[in-house]
Amino acid sequence: MDATIATFLIQDGLTNGAVYALLGLAIVLVFSVTRVIFIPQGEFVAYGALTLATLDAGNVPGTPKLLLCFGVAAFLLDLWSWRRDLKVDALARNFALNLGLPLLIYGAVLYLAPLQLPSVIRALMTVLIIAPMGLYVYRIAYRPLADASVLVLLITSVGVHLAMLGLGLIFFGPEGLRATPLHDGSFTMGPLLVTAQSVLIYLTTILIMVALYFFFEKTLLGKALRATAVNRLGARLVGVRTQLTGVTAFVLAATIAAVSGVLMGPITTIYYDTGFLIGLKGFVAAILGGMGSFPVTAIAAIGVGMVESFASFFASNYKEIIVFGLIVPVLIWLSIDAVHHEEE
Numbered sequence: 350m351d352a353t354i355a356t357f358l359i360q361d362g363l364t365n366g367a368v369y370a371l372l373g374l375a376i377v378l379v380f381s382v383t384r385v386i387f388i389p390q391g392e393f394v395a396y397g398a399l400t401l402a403t404l405d406a407g408n409v410p411g412t413p414k415l416l417l418c419f420g421v422a423a424f425l426l427d428l429w430s431w432r433r434d435l436k437v438d439a440l441a442r443n444f445a446l447n448l449g450l451p452l453l454i455y456g457a458v459l460y461l462a463p464l465q466l467p468s469v470i471r472a473l474m475t476v477l478i479i480a481p482m483g484l485y486v487y488r489i490a491y492r493p494l495a496d497a498s499v500l501v502l503l504i505t506s507v508g509v510h511l512a513m514l515g516l517g518l519i520f521f522g523p524e525g526l527r528a529t530p531l532h533d534g535s536f537t538m539g540p541l542l543v544t545a546q547s548v549l550i551y552l553t554t555i556l557i558m559v560a561l562y563f564f565f566e567k568t569l570l571g572k573a574l575r576a577t578a579v580n581r582l583g584a585r586l587v588g589v590r591t592q593l594t595g596v597t598a599f600v601l602a603a604t605i606a607a608v609s610g611v612l613m614g615p616i617t618t619i620y621y622d623t624g625f626l627i628g629l630k631g632f633v634a635a636i637l638g639g640m641g642s643f644p645v646t647a648i649a650a651i652g653v654g655m656v657e658s659f660a661s662f663f664a665s666n667y668k669e670i671i672v673f674g675l676i677v678p679v680l681i682w683l684s685i686d687a688v689h690h691e692e693e
Contacts, residue, residue, distance in 0.1 A: 353540045358658045364547050364616070365630075366654025367554040371609045372631025373638065373646040374561065375602040380640050381578035382598040384499050385491060388506040391628020392513040393603050397479050397610020398619035399517070402526035404471045409462045411520030412478050413455040419485035420451035426489060447485070454478055468531045476607040483603025486513075487596055495595060510625070517621035525623075528614030550612045557605065558647065570597060629673065630657070636676045639683075 372390055379387040396412055403410035424447035431439060454477060461474065490509050494501060532545035565571040570593075576584040577594040585591050613619065613627070634653050638646030653672060660668035 354662070356539070356541055358662055359655065360541055360543070360547070362655035362658035363651065364550055364654070365657060366651035367550050368609050368613055368627070369631045369634050369653050370554055370647040370650035371557060371605050372628060373634035373650045374558070374643055375605040376628075376632055376635040377638060377640055377643060377646050378561075378574075379598050379602045380635070382574050383491065383495070383502075383595045384581075385502045386499075386506055386632075387599075387602060388503075388510040388628070388632075389486070389513050390602060390606055390631060391624030391626070392510060392517060393479055393482065393606030393624070394610040394613065394627050395517060395619055395621060395624030396482070396513075397475050397607035398528060398614030398623075399521045399526050399610075399621070400478055401471060401475045401611050401614045402528040402619070403521075404462055404474060405468075405529040407463050407465055409458055410478070412482075413451070413458045415516060415520050416478060416482055416485070417451040417455055419482060419489065420447040423447045423485045423488040426493075447488075450481060454481070468529060472531060472611045475611055476604060479607035479610070480600055480604040483599035483601070484596055486603075487599040491599070492592060492595065495592070514622055514625070517624075521621050523621065525618040525620040526614075527618045528611070530615040531611075546612075546615050553608060553612060557608065558643075561601075561643070570594075574598060626669070633672060633676050637679055 372394065376387050376390055379385050379390075396415075400410040400412045424443060427443045427447065428435075428440075458474065458478065461470075466474075486509060490505055491502070494505055497505075530544070530546045531549055534545040536543055565575055573584070573589045574594045574597060576587075576589050577591050581591055584594075609627075610619070610624075617623075630653055631650065634646050634650035637649035637652070653675065656675065657668055657672050660671040664671065
């Protein structure tokens with residue numbers, strides 16, 4: 350391997366690592382606030398990429414219908430929980446959030462999808478479709494188990510992952526799709542050909558990290574999420590609405606996953622089940638970051654992308670094993686260093 354090949358591999362590692370950094374940050378965010386190991390994170394990535402590719406073709410994707418199904422399920426669950434004390438104002442809010450919002454998005458997509466709008470508008474439509482799914486998934490699967498053990502929440506995540514995998518097959522089919530690049534430009538840096546899509550991935554990753562920093566440091570809701578992450582019970586006792594922070598964490602995670610799907614869709618062919626492996630690599634970065642540090646997770650994600658890139662060159666048949674094997678020494682170290690309690 351000469352320097353030119355190494356430079357290309359580094360570029361690929363940085364590009365993939367930037368996406369893994371976004372996913373790792375979302376996984377750490379959800380786990381810190383809700384104690385949920387968010388395995389379905391990758392499905393939102395696949396949904397985002399497949400939705401964008403379908404919109405690029407001028408067709409209506411299946412995700413608005415899926416969003417409406419999620420909204421109906423959340424609406425019925427809320428009605429059941431209020432069966433003994435139904436209030437008109439709560440019913441109106443429930444109807445607007447769980448049925449009105451999905452119907453509005455579905456109608457907008459039906460009207461706008463055939464118009465072949467600019468690529469940036471199609472990308473924003475994709476994020477708008479996918480982001481509310483985080484709210485409904487939390488309401489349907491996780492909110493009733495908010496105080497359950499981490500093991501129960503993990504089992505629930507596995508179930509949600511399998512359900513969303515099947516729904517992806519139903520609504521998108523088994524064929525792979527690739528989206529149109531958001532920008533076709535490119536330039537050279539020595540031997541490297543740098544595409545505008547790659548630059549967009551780097552800039553978007555940095556922008557989201559900066560936005561998350563200001564959100565957690567400067568906004569009241571962000572500080573509420575931090576308080577819930579430090580001590581859920583204590584935050585609840587001082588008046589923090591932990592259900593709101595849980596919803597916020599899931600919506601942010603779904604939004605980040607949708608953006609990741611929009612960024613990855615034009616650089617690789619995405620299938621309905623592709624998101625699982627992508628999400629697992631973000632999970633590896635989160636584990637390397639200790640499931641609690643955003644900066645360390647971002648750095649670890651770049652490392653994961655680099656290892657994957659060079660492993661694909663030297664041992665392509667074993668690259669997934671090499672990447673996932675990175676967490677083994679970390680888990681061993683954490684198991685030795687951690688203080689165990691019988692109650693946990």
